[in-house]
Amino acid sequence: MTELLDQLRTAVGDAHVLTEPADVAAYVVDWTGTHQGRALAVVRPGSTAEVAAVVRACAESRTPVVPQGGNTGLVGGGVPDASGTAVVLSLGRMRSVREVDPVAGTITVDAGVVLADVQAAAERAGRLFPMSLGSEGSCTIGGNLATNAGGTAVLRYGMTRELVLGLEVVLPDGRVWDGLRGLRKDNTGYDLTQLFVGSEGTLGVITGAVLRLFPATPRHATAWVAVPSVAAAVSLLGTAQQHGGVHLSTFEIANRQAIELVLAHLPGAVDPLAAPSEWYVLVELAGSASDEGLDETLESLLGDAVEAGTATDAAIAGSPAQRDALWALREGISEVQKVEGATLKHDVTLPIADLADWTEAMGPRLQEVLPGVRPVTYGHVGDGNLHYNLNAPVGRDDDLRAAAGDLTTAIYDAVAAAQGSISAEHGLGRTKAAAAASYKSDVEVDLMRAVKQALDPAGLMNPGAVVPPA
Amino acid sequence: MTELLDQLRTAVGDAHVLTEPADVAAYVVDWTGTHQGRALAVVRPGSTAEVAAVVRACAESRTPVVPQGGNTGLVGGGVPDASGTAVVLSLGRMRSVREVDPVAGTITVDAGVVLADVQAAAERAGRLFPMSLGSEGSCTIGGNLATNAGGTAVLRYGMTRELVLGLEVVLPDGRVWDGLRGLRKDNTGYDLTQLFVGSEGTLGVITGAVLRLFPATPRHATAWVAVPSVAAAVSLLGTAQQHGGVHLSTFEIANRQAIELVLAHLPGAVDPLAAPSEWYVLVELAGSASDEGLDETLESLLGDAVEAGTATDAAIAGSPAQRDALWALREGISEVQKVEGATLKHDVTLPIADLADWTEAMGPRLQEVLPGVRPVTYGHVGDGNLHYNLNAPVGRDDDLRAAAGDLTTAIYDAVAAAQGSISAEHGLGRTKAAAAASYKSDVEVDLMRAVKQALDPAGLMNPGAVVPPA
Numbered sequence: 001m002t003e004l005l006d007q008l009r010t011a012v013g014d015a016h017v018l019t020e021p022a023d024v025a026a027y028v029v030d031w032t033g034t035h036q037g038r039a040l041a042v043v044r045p046g047s048t049a050e051v052a053a054v055v056r057a058c059a060e061s062r063t064p065v066v067p068q069g070g071n072t073g074l075v076g077g078g079v080p081d082a083s084g085t086a087v088v089l090s091l092g093r094m095r096s097v098r099e100v101d102p103v104a105g106t107i108t109v110d111a112g113v114v115l116a117d118v119q120a121a122a123e124r125a126g127r128l129f130p131m132s133l134g135s136e137g138s139c140t141i142g143g144n145l146a147t148n149a150g151g152t153a154v155l156r157y158g159m160t161r162e163l164v165l166g167l168e169v170v171l172p173d174g175r176v177w178d179g180l181r182g183l184r185k186d187n188t189g190y191d192l193t194q195l196f197v198g199s200e201g202t203l204g205v206i207t208g209a210v211l212r213l214f215p216a217t218p219r220h221a222t223a224w225v226a227v228p229s230v231a232a233a234v235s236l237l238g239t240a241q242q243h244g245g246v247h248l249s250t251f252e253i254a255n256r257q258a259i260e261l262v263l264a265h266l267p268g269a270v271d272p273l274a275a276p277s278e279w280y281v282l283v284e285l286a287g288s289a290s291d292e293g294l295d296e297t298l299e300s301l302l303g304d305a306v307e308a309g310t311a312t313d314a315a316i317a318g319s320p321a322q323r324d325a326l327w328a329l330r331e332g333i334s335e336v337q338k339v340e341g342a343t344l345k346h347d348v349t350l351p352i353a354d355l356a357d358w359t360e361a362m363g364p365r366l367q368e369v370l371p372g373v374r375p376v377t378y379g380h381v382g383d384g385n386l387h388y389n390l391n392a393p394v395g396r397d398d399d400l401r402a403a404a405g406d407l408t409t410a411i412y413d414a415v416a417a418a419q420g421s422i423s424a425e426h427g428l429g430r431t432k433a434a435a436a437a438s439y440k441s442d443v444e445v446d447l448m449r450a451v452k453q454a455l456d457p458a459g460l461m462n463p464g465a466v467v468p469p470a
Numbered sequence: 471m472t473e474l475l476d477q478l479r480t481a482v483g484d485a486h487v488l489t490e491p492a493d494v495a496a497y498v499v500d501w502t503g504t505h506q507g508r509a510l511a512v513v514r515p516g517s518t519a520e521v522a523a524v525v526r527a528c529a530e531s532r533t534p535v536v537p538q539g540g541n542t543g544l545v546g547g548g549v550p551d552a553s554g555t556a557v558v559l560s561l562g563r564m565r566s567v568r569e570v571d572p573v574a575g576t577i578t579v580d581a582g583v584v585l586a587d588v589q590a591a592a593e594r595a596g597r598l599f600p601m602s603l604g605s606e607g608s609c610t611i612g613g614n615l616a617t618n619a620g621g622t623a624v625l626r627y628g629m630t631r632e633l634v635l636g637l638e639v640v641l642p643d644g645r646v647w648d649g650l651r652g653l654r655k656d657n658t659g660y661d662l663t664q665l666f667v668g669s670e671g672t673l674g675v676i677t678g679a680v681l682r683l684f685p686a687t688p689r690h691a692t693a694w695v696a697v698p699s700v701a702a703a704v705s706l707l708g709t710a711q712q713h714g715g716v717h718l719s720t721f722e723i724a725n726r727q728a729i730e731l732v733l734a735h736l737p738g739a740v741d742p743l744a745a746p747s748e749w750y751v752l753v754e755l756a757g758s759a760s761d762e763g764l765d766e767t768l769e770s771l772l773g774d775a776v777e778a779g780t781a782t783d784a785a786i787a788g789s790p791a792q793r794d795a796l797w798a799l800r801e802g803i804s805e806v807q808k809v810e811g812a813t814l815k816h817d818v819t820l821p822i823a824d825l826a827d828w829t830e831a832m833g834p835r836l837q838e839v840l841p842g843v844r845p846v847t848y849g850h851v852g853d854g855n856l857h858y859n860l861n862a863p864v865g866r867d868d869d870l871r872a873a874a875g876d877l878t879t880a881i882y883d884a885v886a887a888a889q890g891s892i893s894a895e896h897g898l899g900r901t902k903a904a905a906a907a908s909y910k911s912d913v914e915v916d917l918m919r920a921v922k923q924a925l926d927p928a929g930l931m932n933p934g935a936v937v938p939p940a
Binding site: 101102103104147148150154158159161162171175176177178179181182183184185186187188189190191192194195197198199203214215216217234237238241242243244245246247248287288289290291292293297349351352353380382383384385419420421422423424425426427428432436440441443444447448450451452453454455466467 | 571572573574617618620624628629631632641645646647648649651652653654655656657658659660661662664665667668669673684685686687704707708711712713714715716717718757758759760761762763767819821822823850852853854855889890891892893894895896897898902906910911913914917918920921922923924925936937
């Protein structure tokens with residue numbers, strides 16, 4: 001123990017091995033506050049070589065390692081368990097943008113660079129790094145990669161795994177795999193990059209990445225649309241795809257309950273429409289400087305939608321400030337839910353064709369489990385992804401906590417019955433690892449275990465996350 | 471042996487177990503004619519369950535299995551070695567399009583569906599399956615997936631791995647992994663789908679897939695552009711990206727030698743430009759029905775290019791027939807090379823920034839190795855991918871064959887020195903497995919071996935491909 005701490009201090013410097021409870025506190029509890037763990041130490045290496053030295057020392061003493069980025073995860077994947085036996089390996093000091101190559105369309109970054117800083121570096125080079133999340137001001141790209149993060153740009157640009165070309169990874173034995181290739185095409189064997197993306201630190205520690213950049217889309221046409229139902233929203237999605245084609249970049253949904261919370265708790269939030277609606281859609285078209293017809297396209301698609309009855313009203317942003325205000329309604333939801341009291345989060349995907357029926361059936365089903373429970377539903381219709389969150393009945397937080405297991409089981413069972421996914425974009429972490437395994441086939445769980453065993457035979461990398469103990 | 475053949479006949483029916491030399495012949499030699507193998511039998515299952523029965527029987531008798539799609543591969547990955555101990559498992563009878571879902575944007579297919587049939591099914595549903603290859607009329611989607619095929623649409627839509635959402639795979643022990651999920655987002659563990667894509671049948675047999683569909687792009691603006699050099703082509707790429715933004719869908723290059731072969735050997739081919747040029751670029755913008763300004767955008771980008779000296783002349787397609795004629799110049803290259811005599815193929819990626827210098831240096835270097843050798847160079851500039859093929863000096867095919875090893879080593883060494891890839895889109899197969907391993911780090915080869923060992927411990931799936939014997 002003392003020997004390991006000495007090795008860690010030698011590896012990264014005394015100042016970067018934290019053991020005092022006050023120093024360690026912020027690293028051992030997750031953003032939701034539901035995972036409170038303990039750690040042997042928090043280590044903050046400043047380079048790939050230092051990460052390798054830390055992992056090697058931990059491997060030699062058979063000490064579990066929990067890699068951590070911005071600690072904004074929602075499933076307890078980045079914080080240690082309560083045993084106090086693990087070292088938290090924080091990548092937060094590795095913040096260099098190593099290279100931007102606008103012609104190749106690549107940016108090479110340290111794992112600890114904050115997502116918003118990656119976006120800004122791309123913009124300075126006249127390019128777009130499209131990933132966009134509520135937590136983009138504090139989450140790190142390494143965490144985004146480790147969890148295969150989603151966000152509001154998935155509809156057009158895909159998940160994180162579609163935005164990465166190469167990785168640098170410290171393996172469980174402390175060796176460094178240099179896969180930092182910025183090549184768009186490299187068909188020379190198994191795709192190790194994609195194996196590490198989404199593995200949540202259970203196969204190694206991502207220390208650097210080459211990411212894809214895209215043509216900038218300086219032009220936007222944005223509308224906040226009242227829609228009568230989820231079915232109408234899905235139908236509107238088809239209309240938007242037909243009119244918008246490649247320009248359709250955003251298609252987000254939120255229910256009235258979610259927007260009421262935003263209007264109540266987010267300073268400055270204003271309802272852009274005169275009458276309340278059961279559901280809303282945020283739709284955006286994005287294009288290059290030469291795409292001058294986006295506003296007309298948006299107006300024509302909304303005209304068709306109103307005529308078809310899939311939209312009842314809409315507010316179109318007339319300025320960048322108005323666009324920001326519409327986006328704030330959508331992006332404020334996650335934060336304001338916390339203010340409102342106890343919440344229970346679910347991040348699910350349904351086949352888009354089943355989205356409406358599923359949502360329709362789920363509401364009454366949950367009222368049976370806990371009368372008065374308030375679904376705060378929002379998400380990414382274009383991806384079939386709902387953040388199907390629940391707020392407690394007004395003033396009855398304890399009832400929600402008591403019914404949490406039953407509510408989650410009801411939701412997951414319905415997701416599984418519809419061939420959906422119980423984690424669309426948040427990963428499994430410690431919260432969902434066992435549940436996910438229980439809904440998967442034995443064959444699939446065996447495959448995951450075989451991969452874990454092959455790359456981390458000692459089982460020291462983020463134990464308990466993703467692959468549940470046998 | 472007889473026992474295995476009996477089991478195979480029971481599994482798939484007598485008519486679909488081929489052992490007569492005349493029946494087997496077409497399955498044991500590759501498209502290039504350089505890999506002539508032998509097989510215990512060729513088995514043609516008609517369903518996933520039959521594939522599973524075949525693989526199980528082979529596993530029990532420890533018989534190697536070589537999966538085969540359309541047998542259009544260029545690196546000997548789909549044909550057996552000369553030992554005659556392997557069973558060729560042809561997916562050619564599994565040709566059903568299982569489902570098309572235009573709203574979700576997915577198509578579910580058997581592995582044996584020909585690529586052109588996937589494209590056609592998407593088009594009938596008003597959607598686009600963008601993958602496009604020279605061999606699209608005979609290659610199968612299973613082969614595309616197994617090799618992570620590229621083609622001319624990668625610039626905008628990505629490699630095959632970016633077009634797939636889920637797979638059905640028969641594992642080396644004959645169990646079936648049903649990962650046929652059409653969900654855009656499913657973050658519930660390791661990405662097994664991406665592990666199988668590009669594994670060339672060495673980890674299992676892909677029997678079905680859910681693929682992504684995209685908005686149709688009925689509008690095109692297409693030009694054949696004379697450019698003075700590779701450096702000019704790379705510069706023109708930047709101009710095309712700036713003007714074309716998201717609409718830029720094609721940016722292909724070819725040298726004069728390649729086009730001269732097409733003009734000589736492709737019936738009806740006509741040079742669209744008055745004067746010959748050292749290099750040519752095929753550039754295309756594609757858009758939805760509402761994108762009415764593509765022609766103007768193309769003209770303006772070409773105007774800028776001529777002014778900047780990165781283009782010297784251009785022919786713009788004024789009709790679909792003219793567009794087809796321009797595309798035929800590019801797509802005819804591979805076939806006409808065969809007519810011209812002995813060829814030596816290389817499929818390499820370079821960082822785009824190094825493409826010009828690399829090509830400039832490579833020509834003289836190869837003349838030192840074999841004076842008179844004729845580089846027939848073409849490929850996908852936007853991906854940094856050159857098909858750097860060599861035709862023999864006129865009338866001296868034997869000299870090319872004799873110098874093949876030295877020529878390839880010279881090219882691969884130069885690719886490795888520039889941090890490129892020796893297989894951009896053709897995979898490794900048997901031709902390149904050892905070479906790829908020799909240019910990779912020990913860490914990376916170890917990782918590949920660990921994955922192979924984990925999923926195929928008996929080493930029976932397509933042995934010798936991708937991962938060379940230790």
